[in-house]
Amino acid sequence: MAKLRICVFILLYIAAFGYSNKVDTISPDIKIKNVDRYIDISSQLVKIVSKLTLENSGKTLLKSFLLTVEGDKKENLAFIGAKDSSGNELKLAATTVKGYDNLKFWRVDLKEAINAAASAVITTESVFTKALLPYPTEITQQEDQLVKYNGNLYFFTPYQVASQKTSLVLNTKSVESFTKVKPFSQQDGTVSYGPYSNIGPFTEKELNAHYKNNSPFLTVTRIERLIEVSHWGNIAIEETIEVEHTGAKLKGPFSRYDYQQDHHSGPASVRSYKTFLPASAADVYYRDTNGNISTSNMKLKKDSVELDLRPRYPLFGGWRSHYTLGYNVPSYEYLYHSGNEYLLKMRAVDHIFDDMQIEEVRTKIILPEGSIGIKVNFPYPVTRLPDSLHYTYLDTKGRPVISFTKKNVVENHIQDFQLRYTFPPLLMLQEPLLVVGFLYALFICVIIYVRLDFSIHKSEQHKE
Template sequence: MMPAMAKTRFSFIFFVYIIVKCNGVTVDTISSDLKLKNVDRNIDISSQLVKITSKITLENTGRAPVKNFLYAAESVTKDNLAFVGFKDNNNKDLRVVETSVKGYDDVKFWRVELKEAVNAASTVVVTAETVLTKALLPYPTAITQQEDQLVKYNGNLYFFSPYYVASQKTTVIVNTKSVESFTKVKPYSQQDGTISYGAYSNIGPFTEKELSIHYKNNSPFLTVTRIERLIEVSHWGNIAVEETIEIEHTGAKLKGPFSRYDYQQDHHSGPASVRSYKTLLPASAADVYYRDTNGNISTSNMKVKKDSVELDLRPRYPLFGGWRTHYTLGYNVPSYEYLYHSGNEYLLKMRVIDHIFDDMQVDELVTKIILPEGSTNIKLNIPYPVSRLPDNLHYTYLDTKGRPVVSFTKRNVVENHIQDFQLRYTFPRLLMLQEPLLVVGFLYMLFLCVIIYVRLDFSIHKAEHPHKD
């Protein structure tokens, strides 16, 4: 028989195993057979986002083929990390799965699945792309109308990895010569808006060293604090899209009064403010409207291009640090470009979110899809993790049971998330006759009531007719 202590230990391990399996958590180990032969890293901090592209040469020093490897993010950046993606030498996307490693609770890990296994003593080159939001902090935090905006970037001088790195270089793109200060670790060089570090050799796993750069950055620091995207599908040839957008300037706050006269007279006044920005809509977008709580905003232009519709949106007032605006943008697109069907089975394929402005960052996205009344067997597929909201019903004219609404939300969204979702559902085509029959029935009853009213006499007493002599 099993001793009591062994039974307790076995029960505990089994309990932990059940918890891990039920929560869908994967646990990996760090292979000692892998090392990074070379890493060439570019850090672009010229906009409000931090875009890091790393070309990694992975080497298998073991005897068995390797099919995957781990990518890690240090505790300083893991909360700001909005997007992680990998491509192989043929520019094909690699599958990335979030995972964990026992003993490294403060580190965020992803397992990258390679297209082909790396044999012993062989190498493979992959490219990692990461985007960080709110990693650039205004310093000072408040400026006057005439001052430039200075920001500070704090990162890791070395490529953070669970593997040994034989050689690495880092190039930081600031796109300005106005650099107040930066970390100086030899060898380094500064030239034409870039700062280069390395090559550094023989860097151990999980090595961190502060990289700090203080520089001028007047690019638009706009944050969409919340966007609610409503997509209404009609089988009569149209899909209506409406977005309710809340935007805040999250750069250095305006210190002192705002002078409209100076702002209009001096083109260099308010260098960190935002006068306008460009939004890109699908090429087939029509009936575009742009309004806020006061009504239509006429200070905007629309340009129809070959592959998109470009909107030059200009708010009612310029946006300085700490200022906000709220508006609604809507348009229609033909359903045949996004809705496919075979019999009673339908497939809707549209973007999760559209381009709002260059280098956009979105705190919260809520997308709602209103399907035709009578839709069933709804299945949603999105290329990255989102939080699914409870389904509900939406009622409009000529509805009897209500139209099903599929909703989901996602936080920390950037341009890399402009990807298509797929929504499959079943809709009996005979139900398309429901609305016309309701209209015909209503008109029939209306005319019938008129005929009855005209033909019959509903008076209480009959009218007296004059007697004839």
Template structure:
């Protein structure tokens, strides 16, 4: 996997010419979090110059391999203000240009990167009672087009059980943390493979597909339903599964996922959790001060390579998310919500069903999405259909839990349409009943005539 980075090292001339070579990474403090199935890398970079100029922009570089696994990237200045990142593809990799709002001779930069599917189960298959080991491949040094004067790296693991790790001095290990550095005077684009092989039993669950449907009612309710496909992407189960062994020894099957917590809004009501067989009653719901915690337990424990499919639904009051000024409405809700801790979603499809009669619909999302064709949804008493706004997004993590804004116009008088349809239907029904009651369909008179003739 790291070969791509080594190839990238050989082709750096084009990038190197494009950056300000007077800028230096005076001190880089890098933290690599490997405690879950995600790889989270945090950088604190103190910048300076070798001349008397100012720093107005900075170039952050990713290799092609890192880009393929990248789910989220953000940059902040010394005051923790969000900075704009401008992405560009080069012949060698990916550049992210960071622009500072206040140019200065020195700058502090915070960069956070979250990668998915970067940890490899090794061995790839294990028995029910074996421990799950994974390997991480990375770069020991901060990969940068600038010279790095001083660098420290801390790697946080989920276990003290470490099979092996790169040992380039100075290096030390304490509990479940490996510390590298200080390393000094690192040339631009220096690479040195960092490999860590360790035990990791955190849930390696991937939401392969999430379909989230949000149905808006102007009568005070919003119905939310999520159809979720989950895959355990850890070391695959080797051999057959023994239910008796699983229940007998709780120390075994550490890599199996028995349950996980989903967080719902505090106002969630009418919660249901079912799969293709019906309702799953093994879940527990706990109402907290600011949320509803749902402990979901699938019908069977999830081992490596196993899948599950279920539907989760609930209702929330519309006044918390729907705002209006006259006939102008604004819906402000999360594009995705918390499924489980350190989640990764391969593909999410969000569908918003609006009331019939909405016009001038405008969608504003917190990050780039793929807009899907608008469709119509029909329910009881609909005449020309409810507009459905849909969009999709791939490779999501918890950092993508942000609100989208949906603006639209809706004439309030349109809300009378359904009650009037019901009243009209009942009125017509009563008229038909009255008419039928007044008509004489009996054959008594005919019988009487026949009797008189006789």
């Protein structure tokens, strides 16, 4: 009996922890025939798109392969993804490889397995934040911003690469210096390297560039996104946003006169930026601690609402701003139900500005009072916070609040989450009945007060 219990315990342990502790191996049957890389460093983000031609040199079906990044780059990695030649998103799962504890690996599951001696084209995309460093770190109001990029000339992979080309996209002709490894060519703000042949696994070669980059280096240090769901046809959304200019800091004094007179003054500063809201957004407000900010414009488009947000003052390096943005959307576009079962499908984060980088997003979802059986599915890993209750008008038990947080967020994370819950329709009558009951009790009290005489001593006139 004791042996049986031990066996059952071992089986349960394997079932519970076996998958999470799974270790992958680097298959010697996988070869990469060709790699075409495009490294876009024209904004504050580093976007790398690689087109891979995988070859199965083994005798069995190839169902998955591994992706990895350099050890010193893994902290800056915000997003990584892969697609096949048909444009289908491929599933990525974080994994480990024995002997490479300092590296981060992902196992990519293929939609269609690759036959022996066959090949397939896969496109990978990765986005890095804070990978461009201002140099010099301080500039005057009239100076352009120069930044440095330090990367890898080769595609970092655990497999052998037969041939590779790399294109470094700067979108500027003002280049101070860049890595020169033959063969290379420079044309129209793009530096092309390669082709290079027979590159071994995990090969690194330094790739540097020092160039002008006046694109907005605007970072959202923190955003609190509040989504309040109502079954009366409305969903209220409010975002409290803290932004900081993380580019080269302003050296010397700031002249408002020069800034207004000379349009070329402050080329690296941020005067305004565009935020896109859902097309059905209404009752939009934009304010800070001083009140409503009137220096903003709103344009209605077919598929979105465009907000031209202009802070009270321009943002230079090291300067910060804090504001609140709110709006309402109709619930029928995001809330679906069948009987007592409801499904909320919304974005975890919305578009704030182009090439945005967000250090931390904290989202709170307030559900109607009485919601039970709550289940949430996220499109990417997040940190789920403890549930809480929110009390407002006519609440008795409190409304359930689902909270989660995500760090290092970029535009690729603008994806929908799904929240399912159960809500009995009879609870819709709770608030109207409370209002009716309160008014009924109030009228009864008024009638009693007016009709009855509660005085102890009667006046002389009343006695006669």
